[in-house]
Amino acid sequence: MKLKVYNTAIIGGGASGILAGIYLNDKKSIILEKNEILGKKILITGGGRCNLTNNSTLNEYTKSYYNSGNYYRSAFNLFFNKDIIKLLEDNGCKTKVEDDNRVFPVTDSSKTVLDTLIKILDKSNTQYKLNCNVTSITKEENLFIIQYNSKKIKAKNVILATGGNSYPETGSTGDGKNFAVSLGHSKTKNMGGLxxxxxxxxxxxxxxxxxxxxxxxxxxxxxxxxxxxxxxxxxxxxxxxxxxxxxxxxxxxxxxxxxxxxxxxxxxxxxxxxxxxxxxxxxxxxxxxxxxxxxxxxxxxxxxxxxxxxxxxxxxxxxxxxxxxxxxxxxxxxxxxxxxxxxxxxxxxSRVTNSGIKRKEIDPNSFESKVVPNLYIIGELIEGCGICGGYNLQKAFSTGVLAATTIREAK
Ligand SMILES: Cc1cc2nc3c(=O)[nH]c(=O)nc-3n(C[C@H](O)[C@H](O)[C@H](O)COP(=O)(O)OP(=O)(O)OC[C@H]3O[C@@H](n4cnc5c(N)ncnc54)[C@H](O)[C@@H]3O)c2cc1C
Incomplete structure (x- = not known):
C-alpha cells in the first residue's frame, strides 16, 4: 500500500509541538499526539495557573538556563515573551505579570492558555491527530517513515516535540530520546532538573x-x-x-x-x-x-x-x-x-528533564539536527533546562516557532 506523504510530521502535541504546528500553518503537515488531548502537561503548569513566560529582558533570559542561555538567542530573537503574550492576548487570553516577572493568564487557569492555543491551532492549516502513539521513526532515502498505532505515514521533515521524561503521566515518557538515538544521535544519561x-x-x-x-x-x-x-x-x-x-x-x-x-x-x-x-x-x-x-x-x-x-x-x-x-x-x-x-x-x-539530546548535535539557528538532515528537535527534549519562572515554556514555544519557520521558509 502506498503511504501518505506529509511535508512535516510533528511528534508530540505539547507546548512546543502546538507552537510548531501553528507556525508551520501547512495543510500537508500533521501533529501526532499520543494522549486523548493536546497539551496535557500545560494543564498542570504553574500549580494549575500556567506561568507561561517571564517578562524579563533577553539579557536576563541568557542567565536563566544555567550555562546554556545563549544557545537560545536565535529562537528568542524570532519569538520571545512579548510574542507569546501578544499571540494569546490577540486571541482572547489576557495575561498579567506577577512577582519576579512571571506571567500568568488573568483567569489563573492553565486551561485558558491551553484552550486558546488549541483555538489558534484550529485556525491554522496544520492538522492534528490524537491517540496516536508513535512507536518508531526510520529514514529511507529522503523520507522518514513514522509508525503509530498500527499505521505508517511518510514525511519529508520530522519535528520531535515529545518533551522530556518528567511527569510521565502527562505523556512525556522519553520516547523522543529513543527515536533520536535510533536515528544516530548520542545517548545521554537521565538527569532531572528543578x-x-x-x-x-x-x-x-x-x-x-x-x-x-x-x-x-x-x-x-x-x-x-x-x-x-x-x-x-x-x-x-x-x-x-x-x-x-x-x-x-x-x-x-x-x-x-x-x-x-x-x-x-x-x-x-x-x-x-x-x-x-x-x-x-x-x-x-x-x-x-x-x-x-x-x-x-x-x-x-x-x-x-x-x-x-x-x-x-x-x-x-x-x-x-x-x-x-x-x-x-x-x-x-x-x-x-x-x-x-x-x-x-x-x-x-522533577519538573523538567535536564538531560536530553545534546545541544552540540542540534543547530541553534534552526533546531535542525546536525546528525540527521530534516530532523528537528525542540522543547524540553533539548539538553538543559531553565530555572523556574516561565523559562521552560518559553524555551518550548520559541524553539517550536524557530524550527517551524525554518521549514516553512525552506519550501
Ligand atoms: C508540574 C509541572 C509544572 C510546571 N510548571 C511550569 C511553569 O509554570 N512554567 C514553565 O515555564 N514550565 C513549567 N513546567 C515545565 C514545562 O511544562 C515543560 O518544560 C514544557 O511543557 C515542555 O514542553 P514540550 O512541548 O517540550 O513537552 P511536553 O509539554 O511534555 O509535550 C510533549 C508531548 O509529546 C507527547 N508525546 C510524547 N511521546 C509521544 C509519542 N511517542 N507519540 C506521540 N506523542 C508523544 C506527549 O504526550 C506530550 O503531549 C512545569 C512542568 C511540570 C511537570
Missing part, C-alpha cells in the same frame, strides 16, 4: 504545606556550595519551592559524590543577629505578659510556631516574662539558623 529535596529530620514533616521566605546556604562536606534566598515550601518529604528546585542540580552533583549535604536556613533574613537580639530583648520587656506563642507569629507563620518551639523544647504556652535568657538566645539562634540534612534530590518529582 526537583524538590528530601530532608532527614523527621520533625520537618509536621510543617508540610507551610510556605516561608528564607535565606539559605547549602554546604557539602562543610564547604559552601550555594547561597540563595526565596520562598520555600515544606513538603511531606522535605523541601520544595523555586529556590530549592533552581539549586537542585548543584545539590544532586554533590550527593552523587557521596558528600554530606546540609542546609542552613535563616527564617528571618530581614533581621541581622544584633537587631533581632535587641528587638527580642526589648519586646520581651515591653510585652512581658504576652504569650510566647502569639509573640512569635511576628516572625513565623501561625501554624509553624508550636512545632518550632516544641523542637527547641520550649513550652509554647510560656508567657514572655517566664522565658529564660537561655531560651531567648535559643529562639534567636534558631530563627537565624535551622540546620537540616539533605538526603536526596527527588528526581521522580
Amino acid at each position: 526537583s524538590p529535596i528530601k530532608i532527614e529530620e523527621q520533625w520537618i514533616k509536621k510543617l508540610q504545606g507551610i510556605t516561608l521566605d528564607v535565606s539559605l546556604e547549602f554546604k557539602a562536606n562543610k564547604k559552601s556550595i550555594v547561597k540563595d534566598s526565596g520562598s520555600i515550601i515544606f513538603t511531606h518529604k522535605g523541601l520544595s519551592g523555586f529556590v530549592i528546585m533552581n539549586n537542585s542540580m548543584t545539590i544532586e552533583k554533590h550527593l552523587r559524590k557521596n558528600q554530606e549535604v546540609k542546609v542552613n536556613m535563616d527564617l528571618v533574613p530581614e533581621y541581622n543577629y544584633e537587631t533581632l537580639d535587641k528587638i527580642l530583648q526589648e519586646d520581651f520587656k515591653q510585652h512581658s505578659n504576652q504569650g510566647l506563642k502569639r509573640y512569635l507569629h511576628k516572625y513565623l507563620p501561625k501554624n509553624m510556631v508550636v512545632i518550632f518551639l516544641e523542637q527547641l523544647n520550649i513550652n509554647p504556652e510560656t508567657i514572655l516574662n517566664q522565658v529564660t535568657k537561655k531560651e531567648r538566645v535559643k529562639i534567636r539562634d534558631s530563627l537565624k539558623r535551622i540546620t537540616l540534612t539533605v538526603t536526596d534530590v527527588l528526581e521522580n518529582e
Whole structure:
C-alpha cells in the first residue's frame, strides 16, 4: 500500500509541538499526539495557573538556563515573551505579570492558555491527530517513515516535540530520546532538573504545606556550595519551592559524590543577629505578659510556631516574662539558623528533564539536527533546562516557532 506523504510530521502535541504546528500553518503537515488531548502537561503548569513566560529582558533570559542561555538567542530573537503574550492576548487570553516577572493568564487557569492555543491551532492549516502513539521513526532515502498505532505515514521533515521524561503521566515518557538515538544521535544519561529535596529530620514533616521566605546556604562536606534566598515550601518529604528546585542540580552533583549535604536556613533574613537580639530583648520587656506563642507569629507563620518551639523544647504556652535568657538566645539562634540534612534530590518529582539530546548535535539557528538532515528537535527534549519562572515554556514555544519557520521558509 502506498503511504501518505506529509511535508512535516510533528511528534508530540505539547507546548512546543502546538507552537510548531501553528507556525508551520501547512495543510500537508500533521501533529501526532499520543494522549486523548493536546497539551496535557500545560494543564498542570504553574500549580494549575500556567506561568507561561517571564517578562524579563533577553539579557536576563541568557542567565536563566544555567550555562546554556545563549544557545537560545536565535529562537528568542524570532519569538520571545512579548510574542507569546501578544499571540494569546490577540486571541482572547489576557495575561498579567506577577512577582519576579512571571506571567500568568488573568483567569489563573492553565486551561485558558491551553484552550486558546488549541483555538489558534484550529485556525491554522496544520492538522492534528490524537491517540496516536508513535512507536518508531526510520529514514529511507529522503523520507522518514513514522509508525503509530498500527499505521505508517511518510514525511519529508520530522519535528520531535515529545518533551522530556518528567511527569510521565502527562505523556512525556522519553520516547523522543529513543527515536533520536535510533536515528544516530548520542545517548545521554537521565538527569532531572528543578526537583524538590528530601530532608532527614523527621520533625520537618509536621510543617508540610507551610510556605516561608528564607535565606539559605547549602554546604557539602562543610564547604559552601550555594547561597540563595526565596520562598520555600515544606513538603511531606522535605523541601520544595523555586529556590530549592533552581539549586537542585548543584545539590544532586554533590550527593552523587557521596558528600554530606546540609542546609542552613535563616527564617528571618530581614533581621541581622544584633537587631533581632535587641528587638527580642526589648519586646520581651515591653510585652512581658504576652504569650510566647502569639509573640512569635511576628516572625513565623501561625501554624509553624508550636512545632518550632516544641523542637527547641520550649513550652509554647510560656508567657514572655517566664522565658529564660537561655531560651531567648535559643529562639534567636534558631530563627537565624535551622540546620537540616539533605538526603536526596527527588528526581521522580522533577519538573523538567535536564538531560536530553545534546545541544552540540542540534543547530541553534534552526533546531535542525546536525546528525540527521530534516530532523528537528525542540522543547524540553533539548539538553538543559531553565530555572523556574516561565523559562521552560518559553524555551518550548520559541524553539517550536524557530524550527517551524525554518521549514516553512525552506519550501
Ligand atoms: C508540574 C509541572 C509544572 C510546571 N510548571 C511550569 C511553569 O509554570 N512554567 C514553565 O515555564 N514550565 C513549567 N513546567 C515545565 C514545562 O511544562 C515543560 O518544560 C514544557 O511543557 C515542555 O514542553 P514540550 O512541548 O517540550 O513537552 P511536553 O509539554 O511534555 O509535550 C510533549 C508531548 O509529546 C507527547 N508525546 C510524547 N511521546 C509521544 C509519542 N511517542 N507519540 C506521540 N506523542 C508523544 C506527549 O504526550 C506530550 O503531549 C512545569 C512542568 C511540570 C511537570
